[in-house]
Amino acid sequence: MIKKGITRQIVLHYFIVVFLALLLVEFIFMLAVQRYYYESIYNTINQRITMTNDFKEPLSLVNGAEDGNNLSYLLVNLQLDNTELQILDLNGRVLASSTAFESEHAVLQTSDISQAMNGNVGRWVGRQPITGEQVMAVSHKLDLGGENTYVVRYLTSLDLVNSKLLVMGLLAAAVGVAVLSLVLIISIGMANSIVRPINNITAVSAQMARGRLDVRVKGNYKHELGELASTLNFMAHEIVRSNQIKDDFISSISHELRTPLTSIKGWSETLDSGGYDPEETRIGMGIISKETERLIGLVEEMLDFSKLQQNQMKLVKGTVNIREIVQETMLNVWAKAEQKQVHLKLETDETRAYNVHGDGNRLKQVFLNVVDNAIKFSHENSWIFLSVKEENGQIIAAVQDTGIGISEEHLIKVRDRFFQVNHQNGGTGLGLAITQELVELHEGTITMQSELGSGTTVTVTLPAVAEEMGPEESVTQSGDTAVPEERAASDTKSDIEKS
Known part of the structure; x- marks a missing residue:
């Protein structure tokens, strides 16, 4: 039976x-x-x-x-x-x-x-x-x-x-019984050929459910069963990879949190003991303030990612000029670029308004993250080229550096959450993941091209909206904005000095 x-x-x-x-x-x-x-x-x-x-x-x-x-x-x-x-x-x-x-x-x-x-x-x-x-x-x-x-x-x-008909009927019935017996044997063999792999896959998946993620489905199964086995093995591989990334993230974020907290705690205890002159007190308070801002940035980055994952990120959309966003981004990262002796240059048409429908603050967060990464991985005295243009109803903003670049192996993973090419550089590994989510919320795309040792180009493409700016609303900032350390004479120079 x-x-x-x-x-x-x-x-x-x-x-x-x-x-x-x-x-x-x-x-x-x-x-x-x-x-x-x-x-x-x-x-x-x-x-x-x-x-x-x-x-x-x-x-x-x-x-x-x-x-x-x-x-x-x-x-x-x-x-x-x-x-x-x-x-x-x-x-x-x-x-x-x-x-x-x-x-x-x-x-x-x-x-x-x-x-x-x-x-x-x-x-x-x-x-x-x-x-x-x-x-x-x-x-x-x-x-x-x-x-x-x-x-x-x-x-x-x-x-x-x-x-005679009775004899023929009995003969036909005997043939029918033989055929049914053959069908029974073949169907049992066919059923077992399906059920055995399913039982094997079920047993392996049960072990995976109990935490044995090192086990794999073995056997050269064909058709849908082969696809199921491959998918299950791939799932286990991705879970192991995700767990490793999370472990690395926890280790990294613990270090990132411990360092500023140690500085804050140390200077707080030092200042509490008293007996320091105003200059030392000012330095200590400055360090506490700087490390506090760093902690706030880390926490906000994790909160942003959590909101994006839970579809709770709310955008306040309006007409946004991407060229202005990029120029404001350059002003915000000016100090960091000057400290590393990295030169920034914007190439765009200043007579045009590159408008998109989006949240200005979130789009600025996108370009701040992209340009900050470009500065972080650029060599001293190198250049970062930024460009904004419009093609086929799309606003295309590109950030190109001549830094260390990214290998092909890491390029496909660099936008994964918690992934970091080099954990010694700090951070949560969420920056590019958040950036991609924000761009997709604006119905845009972000692409990356890189070659190890030659630099990286990040391109953000957003749908354009019709220009509605009058002559009195035209942007007065320079289209080709050079922000090297020699501070070339341009309108952007005066803007940077005022800021």
Whole structure:
């Protein structure tokens, strides 16, 4: 007995389908064979009936003879082998018979007789009332002229045919049983070929659910089962990778949090002890303030990422000029760039307003993160080129540096959450993940191209909106803004000095 499960269901369904198909085929086959045999018998008798027309002329010569002589003459000349011949009057009474099977003067009322009286060749299949034997009767009317009109009825037994049909039926049933047995064996093998891999995959997934993420589904499975096994293995690999990234993140963020907290705690205790001159106190308070801002930045970055993951980030959208956002970003990172002796240059058309529909603060956060990363991974005395342009209804803002670049291995992972190429550089590894989420919230895209040792180009593409600025609203900041340490004479120089 097959236990309950997929195996039993598959075998049962296959068995039922094949059984019903075989039953239908054998029924049609036996019906066709029976029809063939019965039609053969009928056609043989019918051919004999058509030959009775040849006897009408000689029979008419004996019309003057006694009726008994006519009947005897008919019985002799119309006889058919293995068939009883009966001569009936128009009332269905048996006048003569080639055998004693039906007594003379008996009245028959089968359908073949009524059909024959109507001028047709009648046929009837049924059982003899006396013997119960199944027979076929074929009748037709024979008109010899005058009052000599008879019904000639041929009666033949179907027992021999039925016995042959029974043998054929038993043979067909035996073939059906053999076919069903073969189907049963094949379906069990087929079901096991499906169920065994499923059981293996289920066992492996149960181990993974218990925390055994080092196990893998083994076996060269095909089609959907192979895809399922590959997906499960890939899922386990990604979980292990995600856990490793989270562990690295926890280690990194713990270090990032501990360092400023240590500085704050140390200077707080030092200042609390008293006895320091105002200059040292000012330095200590400055360090406390700087480290506090750093902590706030780390916490805000994690809060932003949490909001994005929970779809709770709310944007205050309006018409935003991307060129102005990029220029403000350059002013914000000016001090950091100058400290590292990195030069910033903006290339754009100052006469155009590159407007998008978005949240200005969040878009500024995007470009601050991109430009800050470019400065962080750039060499001293290198250049960072920023550009803003419009193509095919899209605002394209690019940040290109000539820094250390990113390898192909890391480039595909750099926008994953918690991922950091170099953990010694600090940070949470959430910056680019947040940046991508924010850009996608603005229905835009962000792409990265990089070559190890040659630099990186980050391109942000956003849908543009129609310009609605009048002449009095045009931006007055320089289109080609150079912000190197020599402070070239331009409108941006005065803006930086005022800030």
